[in-house]
Amino acid sequence: MNYSRQREIILETLKSNVVHPTAEYxxxxxxxxxxxxxxxxxxxxxxxxxxxxxxxKIDGLEAPSHYDHNTHEHYHFICDECKRVFDVSSDVAPNIVQKTEEELGFIVKKHDIIFNGICRDCLEKIKESN
Structure with a gap:
């Protein structure tokens, strides 16, 4: 991949965001x-x-895709209510790739684990409204 000033600006902008933004954001x-x-x-x-x-590139069950500058081993949680994307430490499921390979006899080349549910903030809002 060749260097491009536009690509550099895009990457800098992505890295400076604490959220997992969509392209539109x-x-x-x-x-x-x-x-x-x-x-x-x-x-x-x-x-x-x-x-x-x-x-x-984080593809959940719904469009649009979100993007993450953090390429280290971790998973994601997508809130069904507010649609925010959160990082989840890979420590929650240690050795999942190795166990999957051993159990199925496959070789995993790439994986992306996404949890869906309701985040802490949205749970609080739901509790307050009830």
Whole structure:
């Protein structure tokens, strides 16, 4: 993957966000920093970065995809209520890849584990409204 100033700006913007943004969310931020970047250019660069392992593309059961600059081993939790994406330590399921390979006789080359449910903040709001 060749260097591009636009790709660098996109990656810097992604890294400076504490959330796991969608392309549309990133685009809203990028318009102020780099008004020449189109939404199509953003998607193309995000896909190239994900394909090359620089970032993670998080596909849940619903569109749109979210993006994560953290490529270290971890999982994700998507809240069904607020749609936020949270990092989950891989310590919650140690050796899951090794156990899967041993149990099934497969070789796992890539995996992405996503938990869906209701986050702590949304649970509190639900309790307060009842």
């Amino acid at each position: 990133l685009y809203a931020i990028l318009k102020a920093k780099a008004p020449n970047i189109s939404l199509a250019t953003l998607y193309r660069n995000l896909n190239q970065l994900a394909d090359n392992g620089v970032i993670k």
